[in-house]
Amino acid sequence: MATLERYLLTDEQKDLQAMVREFADKEIIPRAKEYDLSGEYPKDLVKQAVDMGLTRLSLPKKYGGEAIDNQTYAIVKEELARGDAGFSVTIGACYLGVMPVKLFGNDKQMQKVADCLNSGGLMAFGLTEAAAGSDSASLKTTYVKDGDSYILNGTKTFITNASVASLYTIFATKDPSLGAKGISAFIVEAGTPGLSAGKEEDKMGIRLSNTGEVVLQDVRVPAENLLGEEGQGFKIAMNTLNQTRPTSGAGAIGNAMFAYEYALQYAKERKTFGKPIGKHQAVGFMLADMAIQLEAARQMVNYAARLMDSGIVVPRVFSSAKAFGSDVCMKVVLDAVQIVGGYGYSREYPLEKRLRDAKIYQIFEGTNQIQRVIISGQILA
Amino acid sequence: MNILVCVKQVPDTTEIKIDPVTNTLIRAGVPSIVNPYDGYALEVGLRIKDAVGGTVTVLCMGPEQAKEALKTCLAIGADKAWLLTDRLFGGSDTLATSYILSRAVKKLEEEAPFDLILCGKQAIDGDTAQVGPELAEHLGRPQVTCVIELTADGDVVRGKRESDMGYDIIECATPALVTVTKTPFEPRFPTIRSRLAATRAEIPSITAADLDLDLAHCGLKGSPTKVKKTFTPSRNKNVQMLQADSPSAVAAQLLDALRRDNVA
The missing domain is CATH 1.10.540.10 (Acyl-CoA dehydrogenase/oxidase, N-terminal domain)
Structure with a gap:
């Protein structure tokens, strides 16, 4: 192909x-x-x-x-x-x-x-809560120090690998009124008493992934499982997400690549008015625009990843790669469905799934609105 | 068990184009892969190694770029790889190729003899299915062709062989040569680690100078095969619809037609 x-x-x-x-x-x-x-x-x-x-x-x-x-x-x-x-x-x-x-x-x-x-285990990142998504500093899961351990209570939402992970990173606060300053990060092992998976999400897309609640009821975590220092949790979360954003953009491009390749192949084979539809300028230009955007998004991701590999942290660029990559994904997949027409809309063929999958990239790992908060914050500082 | 798998690098296409003037394959612009049957042979070898231990070596005759195919085999799980390459080998037909391979096997066996040599049933570019059997003849070893399953047990291998009539259950004393056809299983995927190690691996070469060879049996000179013409036979479909009042009347008409064409 x-x-x-x-x-x-x-x-x-x-x-x-x-x-x-x-x-x-x-x-x-x-x-x-x-x-x-x-x-x-x-x-x-x-x-x-x-x-x-x-x-x-x-x-x-x-x-x-x-x-x-x-x-x-x-x-x-x-x-x-x-x-x-x-x-x-x-x-x-x-x-x-x-x-x-x-x-x-x-x-x-x-x-x-x-x-x-x-040993073949998976990991999960437990930051988001029902009332703390984009505003993650307002999270309500709490921890208290008790001798040589911490006791965690609360519920995490929309956690990837919620019920299949062997190791969780859980963010909790000493006191919700402290905001970002009260948050700490803990490593929690599956099987720790009080830790369980709650409701599983029935999602529109990315349905091959397990997403759900992680429930913590008096979960006792040894003090050695505290990441960094107490109160560093929010910084840890933000730094982590900052560095994983470029590759979130890469995932979006991958999903869009499939749709692009599928639509391109279809445009070469499907004939209307005596020629392949790709030879009609209306469709040919759509495909060209898809190629332009995918190339640009991929280069942006590649550049952001190279910066990371060089130890240069530029949140503006990382957020751009994520936001642009996911916006391009949405647009490219939507256009691919348009080119393939009724077959793009039918469940019998793969593009409608790709369209459902595409949307998440604009939402998770920091919504694209949050990415713009980061970018505008940096350029206006 | 010391196992050798012979592999060939072939163009990745089932629609090979042929140069109408020289009657040879046009390879330009076509990506290369390990011949799929050789991939099955490698997987059979690796399964035997998993079961009884040992070493799997891969050997490929071809130009410098065939190292890529050998690296793919290393990534999948082969322990060692050798490229058999020399300008003097160019233009070899199946007889010359199997002769050169047999000399290379002898060379490699100076270190340790192979209990089992595995080959793909045939290559998807030439489709002759001759090199494996000829290699067995040059080496004077027993051969079993078109196997889909194979296990090793002491000094014998046992397996299932595909034939026109069904399956033959075979047992063969080693050392032996076995050719493998499409197995019920696919070759395993490499791991990230084995893939990266294979990419970085240096593949050693064996050239004519390393071998005890009669050059008269190598290359174009040693190749009695002359390709006069290669073509896709044209398919003419003549359909005749039979109609009658009853099924038995149609059957009678069909029988007549078949007799007329000397089919029945």
């Missing part, structure tokens, strides 16, 4: 891209439709991904991980999401899980993460 070929990749990046694309084409895409319709969690696919090492991509080498850089991770993420957006979110939660520990954790804590991932 014709795709937007990538240039200037290293041999390793090319080989990883080809490998994950083959995995997507042979394993993910053929099964995604059924899982999407049933909403069932794709255990077998996740097992394969774990065996391949896809959940350990960003884990440092000395902990048994693959330690690939963010630029390469973005390539892998794009290919996974081209396979299925929801599936890539499941895998992406491990990248999101490693990040705060990498940024603020100690050796012992990183070993906990490594033990989880190396």
Whole structure:
């Protein structure tokens, strides 16, 4: 299938891209439709991904991980999401899980993460609550110090891998009236008494991923599981999300790439008025615009990831990559459905699912409105 | 068990284009892959290794770019890879290729003899299915072709062989050569780690100078096969509709027609 070929990749990046694309084409895409319709969690696919090492991509080498850089991770993420957006979110939660520990954790804590991932476990990032989404500093989950441990109480919402993770990063506050300053971050292991999965979300899209509530009832966490220092939690959350944003953009591009490739192929084959519809300028130009936007979004993600790999933190650029990538995804998939027409709208064919999947990228990991808060805040400062 | 898998790099297309002048394959612009049957052979070898231990070595005859195919095999799980390459080998037909391969096998066996040599049933570009059997003949080893399952047990291999009549359950003493057809399972996926290691791997080459060879049996000179013409046979479908008042009358008409055409 014709795709937007990538240039200037290293041999390793090319080989990883080809490998994950083959995995997507042979394993993910053929099964995604059924899982999407049933909403069932794709255990077998996740097992394969774990065996391949896809959940350990960003884990440092000395902990048994693959330690690939963010630029390469973005390539892998794009290919996974081209396979299925929801599936890539499941895998992406491990990248999101490693990040705060990498940024603020100690050796012992990183070993906990490594033990989880190396034994085939998944991770979950527990920040969002029913009344604390974009305004995450207003979260209500509490913690109190009790001797050598902390006791956590509250409910997290919309948590990826809520009922399948082995290790959770949970954000809680000492006192909600303290706002951002009262928040701390904790590593919580699955099986800790009082920790359970609550209601599972029946979502519009990314239905191959498990999303739901994480309920904490007097969950006792050893003091050594506190990430960084008390009161650093909000900073940890913001720094983590800041650094995972570029690759969220990569996932959006992957989902859109599938739709673009599908529409392009269709436009070459489907004939109206004596020629393939792609040869009609109205459709040909739509495809050209899709290609332009995908190329631009991909370059933005690549640039943001390169900045990260160079240790240069520019929230404005990271947020741009996420917001632009997801806006492009929405538009490209919508246009792909338009080109494919009735078949794009039918459940029998894959594009309507892609459209449902596309929307989440504008919402999660910081809504695109929040991205603009970050960008305007930085440029107006 | 010491296993050798012979692989070929082929163009990734089922619609191979042929140069009408030279009657050879047009390879330009076509991405290359490991011949799919060789991929199944590799997976069969890896499963035997998983079960009884041992080493899986891959050997590929081809130009420098065939190293990519060998790296794919390393990523999937092969332990060692060798490229068999020399300008003197260019233009080899199946007889010359199998002869050169047999000499390379002898060379590699100076280290340790192979208990089992696996080949794909045939390559999807040439479709001859001759190199595996010819290699067995050059080496003077027993051969089993078109296997879909194979296990090792001491000095024998046992497996299931596909034939026109159904399946043959076979047992063969080792050392032996087995060719593999499409298995019920797919070759495994590489891991991120094995893929990256394979990308970085240096693939050693074996050239004519490394081998005890009679050059008269290599390359164009050693190739009795001359391709006169390659073409897709045209398919003419002549359909005749039979109609009658009853099924038995139609059957009678059909029988007449078949007899007329000497089919029945």
